[in-house]
Amino acid sequence: MAGPSTYEPKGAVMRWMDTRLPIVRMGADFMTFPTPRNLNYWWTFGGILLLCLMIQIVTGVILGMHYVAHIDHAFDSVQRIRRDVPYGWLMQSAHAVGASMFFLAVYMHMFRALYYGSYKAPREVLWIIGCLIYLVMMATAFLGYTLPWGQMSFWGATVITGFFGAVPVVGEGLQQWLLGGYAVDNATLNRFYSLHYLLPFIIAALSGLHVWALHVTGSSNPIGVSSKVKTDTLPFHPYFTVKDMFAVTVFLIIFAFFLFYLPDALGHADNYIKADPLKTPPHIVPEWYFLPFYAILRAVPDKLAGILLMLGAIAVLFVLPWLDTSRVRSMRFRPIARWFFFFFVIFCFILGWCGAGVPDDYAIKIGDGGITFYRLGQISTLYYFAYFIVILPILGLIEDPVERPASITQAILDYGDKPEPEKVLVPAE
Amino acid sequence: MAFKTVRNFLIAGGVAAASLTGIAIAAGGSGPADGYEMIHKHWHWQGMTGTYDKEAMQRGFNVYANVCRSCHNLDHLAFRHLGDEGGPFYDERFPNPNDNPLVKNIAAEYEITDLNPEDGSEITRPGIPADYFPPIYRNDSEARFVNNGALPPDLSVMVKARNNGADYMYNLLLAYEHPQPDTVSLSPGQYYNPVMEGSKIAMPPQLQPQEGVFEYQSDTEGQNPPEATVEQMAADLTEFLAWSADPKLAERKSAGLMSMVYLLILAVLLWLAYKRIWRRLKQPVGG
Amino acid sequence: MAEIGLIHHDDIVEDDGKRDFIFLLAGAAGAVGAASIVWPLVAQMGKAADTLALGSIEIDIGQIAEGEQLKVLWRGAPVFVRHRTAAEIAEAESVNLADLPDPATDADRLVPGPDGALKPEYLVQVGVCTHFGCVPVGEAGDYDGWYCPCHGSHYDTSGRIRKGPAPRNLDVPPYEYLSDTVIKVG
Numbered sequence: 001m002a003g004p005s006t007y008e009p010k011g012a013v014m015r016w017m018d019t020r021l022p023i024v025r026m027g028a029d030f031m032t033f034p035t036p037r038n039l040n041y042w043w044t045f046g047g048i049l050l051l052c053l054m055i056q057i058v059t060g061v062i063l064g065m066h067y068v069a070h071i072d073h074a075f076d077s078v079q080r081i082r083r084d085v086p087y088g089w090l091m092q093s094a095h096a097v098g099a100s101m102f103f104l105a106v107y108m109h110m111f112r113a114l115y116y117g118s119y120k121a122p123r124e125v126l127w128i129i130g131c132l133i134y135l136v137m138m139a140t141a142f143l144g145y146t147l148p149w150g151q152m153s154f155w156g157a158t159v160i161t162g163f164f165g166a167v168p169v170v171g172e173g174l175q176q177w178l179l180g181g182y183a184v185d186n187a188t189l190n191r192f193y194s195l196h197y198l199l200p201f202i203i204a205a206l207s208g209l210h211v212w213a214l215h216v217t218g219s220s221n222p223i224g225v226s227s228k229v230k231t232d233t234l235p236f237h238p239y240f241t242v243k244d245m246f247a248v249t250v251f252l253i254i255f256a257f258f259l260f261y262l263p264d265a266l267g268h269a270d271n272y273i274k275a276d277p278l279k280t281p282p283h284i285v286p287e288w289y290f291l292p293f294y295a296i297l298r299a300v301p302d303k304l305a306g307i308l309l310m311l312g313a314i315a316v317l318f319v320l321p322w323l324d325t326s327r328v329r330s331m332r333f334r335p336i337a338r339w340f341f342f343f344f345v346i347f348c349f350i351l352g353w354c355g356a357g358v359p360d361d362y363a364i365k366i367g368d369g370g371i372t373f374y375r376l377g378q379i380s381t382l383y384y385f386a387y388f389i390v391i392l393p394i395l396g397l398i399e400d401p402v403e404r405p406a407s408i409t410q411a412i413l414d415y416g417d418k419p420e421p422e423k424v425l426v427p428a429e
Numbered sequence: 430m431a432f433k434t435v436r437n438f439l440i441a442g443g444v445a446a447a448s449l450t451g452i453a454i455a456a457g458g459s460g461p462a463d464g465y466e467m468i469h470k471h472w473h474w475q476g477m478t479g480t481y482d483k484e485a486m487q488r489g490f491n492v493y494a495n496v497c498r499s500c501h502n503l504d505h506l507a508f509r510h511l512g513d514e515g516g517p518f519y520d521e522r523f524p525n526p527n528d529n530p531l532v533k534n535i536a537a538e539y540e541i542t543d544l545n546p547e548d549g550s551e552i553t554r555p556g557i558p559a560d561y562f563p564p565i566y567r568n569d570s571e572a573r574f575v576n577n578g579a580l581p582p583d584l585s586v587m588v589k590a591r592n593n594g595a596d597y598m599y600n601l602l603l604a605y606e607h608p609q610p611d612t613v614s615l616s617p618g619q620y621y622n623p624v625m626e627g628s629k630i631a632m633p634p635q636l637q638p639q640e641g642v643f644e645y646q647s648d649t650e651g652q653n654p655p656e657a658t659v660e661q662m663a664a665d666l667t668e669f670l671a672w673s674a675d676p677k678l679a680e681r682k683s684a685g686l687m688s689m690v691y692l693l694i695l696a697v698l699l700w701l702a703y704k705r706i707w708r709r710l711k712q713p714v715g716g
Numbered sequence: 717m718a719e720i721g722l723i724h725h726d727d728i729v730e731d732d733g734k735r736d737f738i739f740l741l742a743g744a745a746g747a748v749g750a751a752s753i754v755w756p757l758v759a760q761m762g763k764a765a766d767t768l769a770l771g772s773i774e775i776d777i778g779q780i781a782e783g784e785q786l787k788v789l790w791r792g793a794p795v796f797v798r799h800r801t802a803a804e805i806a807e808a809e810s811v812n813l814a815d816l817p818d819p820a821t822d823a824d825r826l827v828p829g830p831d832g833a834l835k836p837e838y839l840v841q842v843g844v845c846t847h848f849g850c851v852p853v854g855e856a857g858d859y860d861g862w863y864c865p866c867h868g869s870h871y872d873t874s875g876r877i878r879k880g881p882a883p884r885n886l887d888v889p890p891y892e893y894l895s896d897t898v899i900k901v902g
Contacts, residue, residue, distance in 0.1 A: 691752075
């Protein structure tokens, strides 16, 4: 797909450089990279995520200049950043809101891949690297949330590290090794800070691999038919650079709205209370982006089983390319799968809702009884796993996809240049 | 044609943002007990452009200094903060709050524990603007011992440390009046308050009208202060503590306005550039 | 099929010059945005408000007995406030300027009090040797002033360099008298 490089160095200096470190060639090949011309806005989240990572690293390095990783000073140092450091309030809010925006974008990116079958051959490795990035992102976010040393920081760290204590036989030793003590304490805070500083650079490296893999296979596209002829693609620059820039700007408007007008809406009030190892907040919930997994964790009453189920919810993503048996990539041409996908998205939101709720409270009230968050979480968990393990494998074998265009060029001739037909989510029959 | 995709894109983003907000609100804990109706005030600083009212903050600081100060500290506040831009005693003649005489006078009313550089002994001296509000108790253990086992929390970030913190603060101070149901039994040293988690609070009612805790002095502008009713004092204190928890609010909102306007203009320009570039392609048949 | 008109063709020139203007405008707007983001990223490394708050200090000099020196930390360095004796003042004033490596009269190194008159009994200076930043020792050296033990610079009773490698007199910090006995440094 990527094809041979068309870059021709101009002048003696460029030729000299090109035979030693062809970095200009690499840049030029990026710019001319043939990109399916029918990509829609769902394909702009790659660029948006790159920006998110940059924002987090830049603001994070800056916060590191002012933050003090010690249990006696961490909370106060964050307050000092917000009050006394020039533009510290901006840096701290941008980093905290930025974490949420990063996850918002990554979820959009992932749902896009799920709908359009971007994980299928030949992009399995590309998808697995993406799953790895997501995993490291979760670790980074968790470690970072500990650093302000508020009540949610402390108790979140206590609960999450408690997962490791559930491992049979070695659990307690493992947990205490991780904490560097009997409980979350100064040793924990220090190592979490160190690791929180390290992991984003691993994300950056993995992102490099992700883009490399992308440039080997080329982008997938909304109709899922591989690019075949020259007219199927356009050079990345300027067509998609300008489109990405526009999308990034729209994304930044949402970002700025939260940053400047609702900086605390995505956090927890309890984290403005300094960590107190003697007092647990009445209602511990993780950040919103972990809520679906939190609901899955609580869906079974057994500690170890809950943890395994939660890990399974992530692990299943890694093997997804081999679970989905359909030979059609895009759900646009899969009339039944489309509905199952639609419900999958709904259930992911419901899982998030359940994760935020108190398990024994009624999510849906019917008369005196109703469906508790606990029960609703179980149902949603069941669907989550069924979608990957049962529905996709079976559906691929029995479903009759609707007729697909022969090529991207043909699709555009049929539909016009609108990247998405209007009948999304409506079965073709 | 592509307008539809932009629309879809915006809808997708909007749905995501709205569900984030929804989750944030849904996660927001339980309400007050025993049929107490929360009073939702419209605060000066709410909305896209609202900022704190300076006179209200000054009166609120008076309430703090005369009432709350006997038990609660403002851990993260230095006296100089009071004279910062947007703060209760800001004066544009003194861009450096350390020179502000009001701030200096307030600071000097507090005794700061310091070391005698000669012999290392502990001394007290009057505060200067650079000092932080000095702790009231030597440590948490002493604070608990003096207060029936309850620790009076720091108030400097309190409004942020509770869901809907301003209304919480305001209602907490007023909710003592709510009739106590028979089902609630109190231990000695406890008071009934439906806004408090668990409806029991160790803090006695502080703002009482009949005793007139104190009178509002005329403020720095020499204007007549409002009558110091319980509601007025509670609202003013809340205003001051809201500022204390989020002192950069005005700066944040004005930066927000500029950013939003800028980003909208940039988005339009990039949209036009995008259309221009894609128009280089011949319109495909049927497009 | 491709011939129908999907080919990317740069050879068809756009009709007007508006294209370039839009690109210019978008590029300029982007550059303005980038520049305004850079400012907070740079400014955050500047002095924070709590540091600035200690950038000026008030010193009660009334407590210093004659012939004594008060050492106060200001902006991370010591400030010497010396209550000089009449003999020291006389010695400082009687120097021939031509003998000085860094000529300055004693009056040049003082600021007027609240009444506008100089108060020669109080000498305020930054206690950092102008050679390599060591703290000089008081009432020492060949000129009865200060002596820097690091590389042997001798200062007189007005803090002026008289002998040794230091290039300048001890610095006088910016300060003013708030009252007869209180000065504000910084």
